[in-house]
Amino acid sequence: MKDIFKIAVFVLFIALIQGCQDWVDFDPKDEYKITDADYLRSESDYRTMVVSTYSPLQWLNQVVVIGDIASDNAVSGGENASDVLNLQQIDDYTVTTNNGALEEIWKVSYEGINRVNYLTSHKDKNPAGVEVKFAGKEALYGEVYFNRAYYYFTLVKFFGNVVLFTDKKLGVADFGTLKQVPKTEVYAQIEKDLKDAIAVLPTSNPEKGRITKYAAEALLAKVLIYQEKFNEAIPYLEDVIAGPFSLVPKFGDIFLYEGENGPESVFEIQYSNKTPYYNWGGYNRGQGNYAVQQCGVRGLSGTADMPYAPGWSTNLPTQELADAYEAGDQRKEETCFDVEAYKNANPQFNISYQVAPYKNTGLYNKKYLPRKGQTSGQIELNYENNQRIIRLSEVLLLAAEAYNRSTSPNDAKAQDYLNRVRRRAFGNNSHDIALTGSALKNAIWRERRLELAMEGDRFFDLVRTGQAATVITGFVAGKNEIFPIPQKEIEISGLIQNPNW
Secondary structure (H helix, E strand, O other), rough: OHHHHHOOOHHHHOOOOOOHHHHOOHHHHHHHOHHHHOOOOHHHHHHHHHHHHHHHHOHHHHHHHHHHOOOOOOEEEEEEOOHHHHHHHOOOHOOOOOHHHHHHHHHHHHHHHHHHHHHHOOOOOOOOOOOOOOOOOHHHHHHHHHHHHHHHHHHHHHHHHOOOOOOOOHHHHOOOOOOOOOHHHHHHHOOOOOOHHHOOOOOOOOOOOOOOOHHHHHHHHHHHHOOOOOHHHHHHHHHHHHOOOOOOOOOHHHHHHOOOOOOEEEEEEEEOOOOOOOHHHHHHOOOOOOHHHHOOOOOOOOOOOOOOOOOOOOOEEOOOHHHHOOOHHHHHHHHHHHHHHHHHHHHHOOOOOOOOOOOOOEEEEEEHOOEEEOOOOOOHHHHOEEEEEEHHHHHHHHHHHHHHOOOOOOHHHHHHHHHHHHHHHHHOOOOOOOOOOHHHHHHHHHHHHHHHHOOOOOOHHHHHHHOOOHHHOOOEEEEOOOOOOHHHHHHHOOOOOOOOO
16 A cells, blocks of 8 residues: 555654753653653554554665666666766666665665664663553564564675664664674574564455565575575465466556556565655655656656656666567566557657667566656655565465476476466466476576566576676675675774675
8 A cells, every 4th residue: 555654753762862861850741851751652652653664665675776787787877987887887787885775775775674673672661661552462563573674684685794683773872883694694683574474474464565464484595595495495385376467468568557466576665756855965855756756767758658768877677688588478468568569559649758878788677667657746756666586486486496496307397387477477378388497497496587687686687697797797795795784884883895896
């Protein structure tokens, strides 16, 4: 449900500065000050604050963009070599330790963790020491655990060994006291949070966008596969596959506004334009999806009934990605939008546009191409298109990989799940794959690329499967598997920079 993000009460994260012990008799309320004890007094307080743990998910939209730009799927594009410099550096493999996009991912993820930790530290008793009981509280905390797992999964994918804390929200006095831990410990915490979530979450929720048991199972399975724990992942994947999900017959329908939270959706990050946002100083901190504006066609215009809106020609699919699709695969047209071909096929729209000035490929990310009528306020900042994070098709491909790479491979099951995805792509079974062993594994990996292109998984797939150094131009083995820790964190918190950065 888009409206779960409309609640505007996020005051729980106000930093509390402890006063001098000489003032033990001072009551802050004498000066009308809000204190920690004013929070979490009712069921409504808890539910409102749980919504606040979702908000930073919206601010992580650049995770999806970077996941393809850092790979062979996309180029940064833009107006010139200095436009969106953070993304140019990632695309060109000239990243510095001061990259603003990476710093934002670090900050947002820890903002989400801090919000979660505040709630988990007061699960049994609120800040005033009182237990607030209400029906559904355990399930509500399942959502909280999932969100923390998602934030830590983002951090460990991007940065490797990161700071791990779960017992409290950090204050000013904590700076410099916490150190990085091995990523194995981070993964262990992610697994624990997701298993705790699975134990209490319902299988469905009437509010679209709320975390369900199936979403937690799918994310846990993905986390396990990232660690090559294939046997452990299979039961969770099977449970999701047996659930209420189905493949949408027409691939492109998934990414339409009408297709949000559809029958294939296991987990989506919700966006909204109902509260117009205008703050360019916090360009991605509203409730809209900033990444949509980035991938639009520059200067695009046409008749009133032409459906697409202009954008900034950023995050452009490569011709190599387009060429990877076989003839008859409907995913090519629905992923790689050829604006010139579209113009020629639709003369009634009287289309004009500006050729992408920098790194032009002639192709655009159709899955998130901006459309008319789906934004408000500051147009660029308020697109409401959800990020589709986990779909049934990915669950099928994860299951195919798990069965193929398990200690007792079952390639028949792997073929079945792989071919379910391919039959939707081609509309028939004439493109079924009957490979086994290593050849089947490579086919599954190729299918992940074609199915999930421009959805933010490609770079991380290439890294986890050991293919990055041979596929990505500029990638240096032993360095580029992870990104640098933001320099500010090195200087302020005394963290250790990642190898070779």
